[in-house]
Amino acid sequence: MTIPGSWYLVVAALLFGLGAFGVLTRRNVIVMFMSLELMLNAVNLTFVSYARMLNDVGGQVDVFFVLVVAAAEVVVGLGIIVAIFRQRATVTADDISSLKG
Amino acid sequence: MAQYLPIVIMLVLGGVFAAGSFIGSGLLAPKRPHRAKLAPYECGIVPRSEPPERFPVRFFLVAMIFIIFDIEIIFLYPFAAAAGELGTFGVIEVAGFALVVFIAFAYLVANGALSWGPSRKQSYRVVEERLASKVPTGVRGE
């Protein structure tokens, strides 16, 4: 039983959409942040399934780089969130809205 | 596929046991709910909001330092898989990579990221400097 590659792509697209939806609609800073990571990992899934479909190692190597970039974003993002948390004791995005475009 | 059967059976048994325990205790235990018993604390003032969870920033810093090495391993693993074929070139490149990570680590240690508690003189000095330079501790670890 083999699953066609396009199914993985559809799952990845759905995950990416979920992540994007989460970033745009959720109010909790940590959850927004997790949604961001979900988007990046959906891209990883896309890369890996294309690598499998094209029988090309390039896509798998790209995933390494994306993982590293995601980790670097985690470090900086959590740093910023911790800084907000220490000053405000809240992690809700509605509370951080004194700047209005 | 057949060799996976024992694992599947174990998983099912584990699931049944866990579910059974919960359902069993739910059915057998006596239930006499009361407002005070449902509150987080049974005595004292009724809390109006969730208590803020405090956690020391130290843990955060250590977790971040862990990520540095975690990332290093991501790249070392493929290198190790092909180390023989890559030869001297690979060793030099990886040594350069490790050096870069090490310098970042040296910076963290020098800034007191690994000095736990105020027992040593070093950390006092760091704290004093921090106060003098007014840099919040949290922004240090990036």
Add this chain to the structure above:
Amino acid sequence: MIFANVLSQLPIALPAISYKAVAPELVLFGGALLILLVSATVGKRELPGLYRAIALVAALAEGGFSGYQLYLAQGAKASLAVAGAIAYDGFSAFAGIVVAAILLLAILIGPGFIKRIAGDGPEFLVLMLISAMGATVMAQGEDLIVIFIGLEILSIALYVMVGYRIGDGLAREAAFKYFILGGFSSAIFLYGIALVYGATGTTNLAKIGAFLALNVLTHDGVLLFGLALLLLGFGFKVSAVPFHLWSPDVYQGAPTSVTGYMAAMAKVGAFAALIRVFDIAFAGQIVQWRPIVVGLAILSMVFGALFALRQRELKKILAYSSINHAGFILLGVYAGTAAAISNTLFYLIAYAVIVVGTFGLVSIVQDSIGVSEGSCSLDQLRGLARSRPALATVTAIMVLAQAGAPFTTGFLAKFSIIVSVVEIREYWVAVVAMLSAAIAVAFYLRIVLAMFRGEPEEVEGERVLAIQGAATEAPARRQALAWIGVSLSLVFTVGFGIFPQPLLDLAARAHIVG
């Protein structure tokens, strides 16, 4: 399993690393590491003079290497290095020179003001050097993944720099907004890369170009969707309307000297990559992406200028002005001819120098009238020409240069972009561009008029002077280097505005050969 395939094809072809090609990145990164190492080993965190000297040397060396590459390139085809992942040609070399110029000015202007916020630690200069390296990687990237890594190196360092005023609510908010929206756009950009990879089987720009030239895709939906996502990601990074919502807040919340640096550096990196990806690799798809780019350009130019009119906060006005500039630079990408790309490079260097200088002046103004870095409304500028005539005059010149006043590089930049658009016979676009430039003049003039016309009220004047008196113990020292940086950018802007030929020749030599 696929790894096993690779391992079975022994011996592995080792990439030859051309250190000549990546020298600009190596110097910047080496400088950053050296500063970290010194700060870790000397046992004293604050050595501002030494750090600044190392950073300046690194910036100058980067400029030197880029200049040498430009001299070598001279209209030849792009040389590929590091297994085809890095290109070095006149285009990337010129972008490297722009990066060096921004760094040089920002190192002179920034640290003195950052010291007030966060002390003299090594971090600020390290972040600056590393983000500059990200911009050069973007300019040299010949592989979409390399461009993505450059983008992230640039962006992540900037997220931290934007959050430097962590004690201030506005700044924290700006840092968080920038981080979440920046991460969001990076993820979208990356998904675009994945789709392009799926459609063409490679992320290498040269190979993509070759593949698309040889094959006709029967179902090009994936490729086009990927291209659209790439454009979306770039649009966020250069803050083109309608993806501009983060930029006014971030520009206001960030420390002023960081704002100037960010506005310049992020645009140089993003536009260099944008040109290489769209005008070269996807030149065959120009029919598909051109309408989107021109749409973004026109929206940015018009709405950037209109939104700026209703703002009273100096840094927000300048944020909308930079959106307006982004629209103009996008027009250069839209035209896409060799001459247009040279003109875009000219616009980039002119804009970068002006914007770093302008925000440096805003720093000095904020320092002099004693307001925090987060706020400076037009009302607070009233009477500046009376209390600080030299400062007001220089600021007026730089602001007018942004507006495109004659005898400045700003004028030539806008003019040459419009000429490029006229050359491809899109007259209505050129007319819209000129109209938006005319609207933009209005809000630039408002800044100038606020400084020169308004009389400070007596009481307020005394209050301002009192604050000035309290603050003047140290400012002379921290402003001295900033004044050198600002003067350099002023000399550059006016000097090349009057005698532009050397710079135009340099930009013409830098055009990209696909």
